[in-house]
């Protein structure tokens with residue numbers, strides 16, 4: 001893909017980069033000239049994913065990290081700077097372990113897992129990256145929230161709370177880090193065609209959901225990567241603290 005090299009010379013970190021949206025973001029950042037550290041908890045998946053991306057010519061590097069483990073995230077961030085020869089200036093907090101349950105059936109183990117990865121993990125990532133961004137002189141942090149931060153959906157209470165939490169964290173961190181020229185934004189994807197989302201719905205639900213979308217189709221991971229690249233680049237230099245909907249119009253239509 002021939003794209004403008006807006007991220008040339010940058011060191012970027014993408015969590016949950018082995019597949020889905022994270023992988024597309026890693027590819028797009030590399031195509032725009034960044035060196036990309038691809039973090040994922042699944043060693044086989046990240047090794048294979050990075051091997052495929054490298055075979056396609058992308059400058060990507062695998063790191064097996066569980067983002068819910070604070071010390072491991074800090075150690076990985078230091079290793080990335082040493083390995084890639086410069087401070088991290090772009091961080092995408094994308095990793096997720098979503099579970100969808102009726103509110104009366106939500107169990108403690110899945111709540112703890114989901115929040116320790118999807119919310120605590122973002123804080124550990126930001127903590128670990130900010131000292132490097134300060135030394136770099138600027139930074140861009142991009143958190144994956146969801147249209148679920150805005151809509152209410154049955155059987156998704158915990159996930160909706162998680163993603164609304166990501167939006168709140170984004171706004172607070174944006175204010176706190178602005179004096180250091182570090183911007184913090186969130187993306188709210190709608191229905192995106194990834195292994196996780198497509199596998200979740202039966203055929204009839206998938207068709208009904210698709211029909212209800214103003215743009216009439218699911219989004220592609222590459223389309224989220226385009227939004228992330230905008231937020232990572234100087235093209236968004238005056239944008240901070242936003243929750244940017246990328247949902248085919250589902251939020252405005254209330255679908």
Ligand SMILES: NC(=O)c1ccc[n+]([C@@H]2O[C@H](COP(=O)([O-])OP(=O)(O)OC[C@H]3O[C@@H](n4cnc5c(N)ncnc54)[C@H](O)[C@@H]3O)[C@@H](O)[C@H]2O)c1
Nearest residue numbers: 016020021040041066067095096144146189192194196197
């Ligand atoms: N797919 C959608 O329709 C959609 C919609 C709205 C928001 N989102 C958000 O976008 C992001 C990516 O979604 P996706 O569908 O590509 O997800 P996915 O499930 O396909 O990929 C998530 C990746 O995160 C990794 N991961 C899980 N736990 C981890 C941990 N503890 N440490 C490091 N990595 C870990 C997984 O191994 C996997 O590779 C998520 O934050 C998700 O909530 C997705």
